[in-house]
Amino acid sequence: MNALSRRQFLVAGGALVVGIAMPGAPPVAAAAPTLPVPNPSQLDAWLAVLPDGSVQAFFGKMDMGHGIEVAIAQIVAEELDVDIDRVTVVMGDTARTPNQGGASGSTGISNGARPLRNAAAEARRLLVEAAARELGVQPSRLAVSQGVVHVVDQPARALTYAALIGGRKFNAPVEWNKSVGNFMDVKVKAQPKPRSAYRVVGQSLPRRDLSGKVFGTRDFVTDLRIPGMLHARMIRPPKAGLVVGRVDAEALRAKYPAVQVVHEKDFVAVVAPKEWTAVKAARALTVDWVKGPPQAAWPGHDGLHERIRKSPVLRREEAVKQGDVEVAFAKAARIVEAEYEWPLQSHACMGPACAVADVQADRATVWTGSQKPHSVRDGVAKLLGLPVDAVHAIWVMGPGSYGRNDAGDAAMDAVWLSKTLGKPVRVQGMRHDGTAWDPKGPACVHRARAALDAQGNVLAWDFTARGLSRVNVSFNESDPRDTLAGQSLGLPLNADLGLGAPSESYGFANKRLAWEVVAPLQQRYSPLRTSHLRDPLGPEVHFGSEQFIDELAFATGADPVAFRLKHLTAPRDIAVVKAAAEKCGWTPRAKTAARSHAKGAVLQGRGIAYATRSGTVVAVVVDVEVTPSTGRVWARRVTVAHDCGLVVNPRGLVQTVEGNVIHGLSRGLFEEVRFDADTVQSVDWASYPILEMQDAPEAIDVVLLDSAQAEPSGAGEPTIRCVPAALANAFFDATGLRMRRAPLSPERVKAALKKAGFR
Amino acid sequence: MPKINFTLDGRSVSVEAEDDQPLLYLLRDELGLNNPHFGCGLAQCGACTVHLDGEPLRSCVAMAPMIEGRTVTTLRGLGTPEAPHPLQQAYVDEQVPQCGYCVNGWIMTAAALLKKNPQATDAELRAGLAGLKCRCGTHASILRAIKRAQSRLA
Numbered sequence: 001m002n003a004l005s006r007r008q009f010l011v012a013g014g015a016l017v018v019g020i021a022m023p024g025a026p027p028v029a030a031a032a033p034t035l036p037v038p039n040p041s042q043l044d045a046w047l048a049v050l051p052d053g054s055v056q057a058f059f060g061k062m063d064m065g066h067g068i069e070v071a072i073a074q075i076v077a078e079e080l081d082v083d084i085d086r087v088t089v090v091m092g093d094t095a096r097t098p099n100q101g102g103a104s105g106s107t108g109i110s111n112g113a114r115p116l117r118n119a120a121a122e123a124r125r126l127l128v129e130a131a132a133r134e135l136g137v138q139p140s141r142l143a144v145s146q147g148v149v150h151v152v153d154q155p156a157r158a159l160t161y162a163a164l165i166g167g168r169k170f171n172a173p174v175e176w177n178k179s180v181g182n183f184m185d186v187k188v189k190a191q192p193k194p195r196s197a198y199r200v201v202g203q204s205l206p207r208r209d210l211s212g213k214v215f216g217t218r219d220f221v222t223d224l225r226i227p228g229m230l231h232a233r234m235i236r237p238p239k240a241g242l243v244v245g246r247v248d249a250e251a252l253r254a255k256y257p258a259v260q261v262v263h264e265k266d267f268v269a270v271v272a273p274k275e276w277t278a279v280k281a282a283r284a285l286t287v288d289w290v291k292g293p294p295q296a297a298w299p300g301h302d303g304l305h306e307r308i309r310k311s312p313v314l315r316r317e318e319a320v321k322q323g324d325v326e327v328a329f330a331k332a333a334r335i336v337e338a339e340y341e342w343p344l345q346s347h348a349c350m351g352p353a354c355a356v357a358d359v360q361a362d363r364a365t366v367w368t369g370s371q372k373p374h375s376v377r378d379g380v381a382k383l384l385g386l387p388v389d390a391v392h393a394i395w396v397m398g399p400g401s402y403g404r405n406d407a408g409d410a411a412m413d414a415v416w417l418s419k420t421l422g423k424p425v426r427v428q429g430m431r432h433d434g435t436a437w438d439p440k441g442p443a444c445v446h447r448a449r450a451a452l453d454a455q456g457n458v459l460a461w462d463f464t465a466r467g468l469s470r471v472n473v474s475f476n477e478s479d480p481r482d483t484l485a486g487q488s489l490g491l492p493l494n495a496d497l498g499l500g501a502p503s504e505s506y507g508f509a510n511k512r513l514a515w516e517v518v519a520p521l522q523q524r525y526s527p528l529r530t531s532h533l534r535d536p537l538g539p540e541v542h543f544g545s546e547q548f549i550d551e552l553a554f555a556t557g558a559d560p561v562a563f564r565l566k567h568l569t570a571p572r573d574i575a576v577v578k579a580a581a582e583k584c585g586w587t588p589r590a591k592t593a594a595r596s597h598a599k600g601a602v603l604q605g606r607g608i609a610y611a612t613r614s615g616t617v618v619a620v621v622v623d624v625e626v627t628p629s630t631g632r633v634w635a636r637r638v639t640v641a642h643d644c645g646l647v648v649n650p651r652g653l654v655q656t657v658e659g660n661v662i663h664g665l666s667r668g669l670f671e672e673v674r675f676d677a678d679t680v681q682s683v684d685w686a687s688y689p690i691l692e693m694q695d696a697p698e699a700i701d702v703v704l705l706d707s708a709q710a711e712p713s714g715a716g717e718p719t720i721r722c723v724p725a726a727l728a729n730a731f732f733d734a735t736g737l738r739m740r741r742a743p744l745s746p747e748r749v750k751a752a753l754k755k756a757g758f759r
Numbered sequence: 760m761p762k763i764n765f766t767l768d769g770r771s772v773s774v775e776a777e778d779d780q781p782l783l784y785l786l787r788d789e790l791g792l793n794n795p796h797f798g799c800g801l802a803q804c805g806a807c808t809v810h811l812d813g814e815p816l817r818s819c820v821a822m823a824p825m826i827e828g829r830t831v832t833t834l835r836g837l838g839t840p841e842a843p844h845p846l847q848q849a850y851v852d853e854q855v856p857q858c859g860y861c862v863n864g865w866i867m868t869a870a871a872l873l874k875k876n877p878q879a880t881d882a883e884l885r886a887g888l889a890g891l892k893c894r895c896g897t898h899a900s901i902l903r904a905i906k907r908a909q910s911r912l913a
Contacts, residue, residue: 064858065856065857065859065895207854210850210851210854210856211840213856213859213862214847214850214851214856214862214866215838215839215840215843215847216835216837216863217794217835220796220860222793274784274788275784275787275788276781276784276788279784280779348894349860349894350796350798350804350806350860350861350892350893350894351796351797351798351799351806351860352797398858399796399858399860400858400860400894400895401858431800431803652854655854655897659895659896659897660896661896662896662897662899663895663896684803685799685803685892686803690892690894691898692890693884693898693902694886694889696885696898696899696902
């Protein structure tokens with residue numbers, strides 16, 4: 001099976017169950033309203049050996065583009081002793097995969113592969129035992145090679161996996177920990193291989209999903225077509241606080257007879273047989289918007305941080321608390337303090353989200369780009385009042401995914417429209433639906449301070465992140481109250497309060513790392529609702545904390561690398577800082593050099609930042625060139641030292657880290673959601689610029705530290721949290737100026753440098 | 760509705776089109792072609808790029824009637840797994856795509872750029888690729904792939 005047909009096989013939901021679909025066509029919906037919900041207590045929920053001996057691994061997490069599909073296949077192939085080309089990874093289909101939580105928190109390999117590794121080891125053990133019985137030898141006399149169990153030294157006395165089990169079920173139990181989501185795991189009798197025996201894990205094997213993307217033959221969720229399917233566009237309020245008054249459906253139908261308008265409370269959509277008709281109808285529809293319940297005006301993006309400072313704190317948590325910070329500050333000879341500001345940011349995926357739904361009286365099928373298809377299933381079941389096993393959610397790659405983007409909203413919209421109209425419906429946003437209406441990464445203000453004694457030793461370190469909630473709408477769509485469909489249909493709010501604190505191992509005796517959440521700018525159905533965006537709160541808080549560590553180093557006359565090495569306590573943390581410094585050829589600097597203020601000068605600087613995330617440790621060094629006349633900051637070279645424990649596929653890991661670097665530079669240099677008192681102004685790529693090729697680094701050097709026996713931890717997000725701070729620290733090194741508000745956009749940088757006398 | 764006739768990936772097609780219909784919707788909805796993607800509808804991202812008589816065109820803003828009698832090539836027509844365009848091969852060799860939604864714009868734009876300037880410098884490549892978006896941040900590997908394709912074309 002070549003890469004393309006494998007992909008279709010996967011997307012189509014599998015030949016054994018529903019038959020291979022035509023390219024682009026969805027699988028035939030199951031005839032019975034009740035769908036199988038895989039039972040994680042059964043080995044068969046995790047693995048299948050097909051009649052030809054090939055293996056299917058059922059993965060309840062996702063590969064959203066980092067290439068972990070091949071890494072999962074490597075892990076399964078390793079434990080089973082089959083060729084990797086014989087392993088297919090099935091994912092994203094709620095009827096075929098256990099609910100391991102989808103893509104979430106960079107746990108695809110760290111958590112996601114664990115039960116599959118155990119299941120594969122158990123399958124191998126059972127197959128060897130079965131072969132031992134058939135061949136009349138002790139299991140210890142058997143070896144497995146390429147899916148063939150044979151007597152050691154007698155290769156002719158052999159049985160293939162195909163002969164032993166092909167096409168049949170194991171019917172064997174595994175010990176499920178009863179956890180659903182990220183921590184789902186199973187225990188088995190078999191002992192997985194020791195790392196020293198790995199032949200496939202650790203190899204840079206190529207991805208299997210690229211051919212279709214490169215030759216234009218692969219279908220995205222936007223490309224699905226179902227017979228009889230209608231096309232929809234959602235109509236959102238143009239300004240904050242407006243609700244739907246009258247909808248002039250008749251005038252629209254006079255112009256576009258084929259168009260239907262769906263209007264229920266604040267849920268408004270146009271639906272047409274052709275997509276282009278739906279686009280035009282959405283533009284032509286007249287809605288009388290009226291003022292809803294009174295609410296405070298938005299503060300505008302320039303007033304946002306003052307609003308956050310002045311708003312009452314609804315929830316405070318101290319994530320780290322050591323010693324007595326207040327006592328230490330009372331004894332301080334000197335206090336260093338600073339505030340940092342981070343804006344609202346958009347997922348701004350390559351395309352606005354799309355979903356296709358086919359809702360029948362007693363069941364529903366939804367094709368979604370959401371990185372959490374099981375959450376879509378659960379949310380749809382609640383929205384429609386159907387049992388969970390009557391809803392089939394099938395993931396098909398969407399136009400990018402970096403957290404709780406607009407995909408979950410599209411799924412609920414499509415389902416509600418299909419239910420209302422009794423036909424399959426495809427809904428896709430226009431660009432403004434994606435940029436203006438996707439859930440935003442929260443804005444925040446960070447207050448950092450340190451108490452020093454007379455000799456410049458740090459007595460206490462105190463950091464408080466205050467901002468909009470990271471879970472104003474939940475990080476998944478398992479509850480329709482967290483979606484635009486639910487909110488526009490008047491479901492009660494489900495907002496939660498949460499933020500985050502720095503993650504590091506500085507050994508200051510008195511230390512407090514806290515967060516505080518303030519109220520959202522608008523209570524419901526808001527384009528400025530906040531949720532999880534890649535590495536939630538990582539880039540945000542470390543932009544403050546890791547800049548402040550730099551400020552402390554300079555305030556005490558220390559080199560930023562030496563200062564970190566002096567205070568870090570965890571050996572792996574020390575190792576990444578050392579590795580990054582060594583790789584880039586760091587020269588110690590205890591103060592910024594004098595900089596030319598001459599016209600046309602290009603200023604150069606270098607900065608470092610480091611952080612940890614769920615077991616992964618990263619240090620990033622950025623070399624910048626700053627052009628005062630234009631305000632351009634070019635991260636010309638970036639060096640990353642990365643330790644995520646066992647490395648399954650080094651090349652895939654390096655490219656994942658590279659993506660983190662560039663996404664992090666984009667967020668640190670360009671991205672800020674702009675809005676005024678009632679309107680979001682960032683609606684497209686002109687009003688929400690991101691990094692383009694001109695500003696991509698010339699080189700990204702990645703050093704992978706493979707910690708001796710550490711289990712694999714995540715890589716999809718840890719690097720990005722270091723990038724904006726390293727960038728700002730490099731900017732300081734280049735200019736002697738601190739940029740304490742992100743992004744370091746050309747206009748902001750130009751203004752700051754002009755004020756400081758640069759030309 | 761008037762019919763328009765043009766050549767699409769080497770075959771002649773004749774299809775009804777509305778006067779105000781962007782080529783993208785014609786290709787996708789009337790001709791069932793999936794690889795040009797809707798990204799913005801504003802010519803700001805490149806995901807819908809095709810070649811019109813060999814020149815890159817943002818099909819989301821080009822009105823269908825303008826292609827009458829002309830030749831449209833899509834990513835699918837640029838090369839196949841059996842006979843790949845050097846950029847497509849380089850994309851696979853360098854393992855470029857992450858989500859893959861933007862691939863169309865980069866390959867189609869770079870293919871036209873390299874046809875005119877096979878030995879474009881790093882600076883020329885960066886300038887020539889301005890305006891294209893990639894949200895997964897694969898820019899470093901995109902540049903590696905284009906340079907790899909250049910060495911193959913040399």
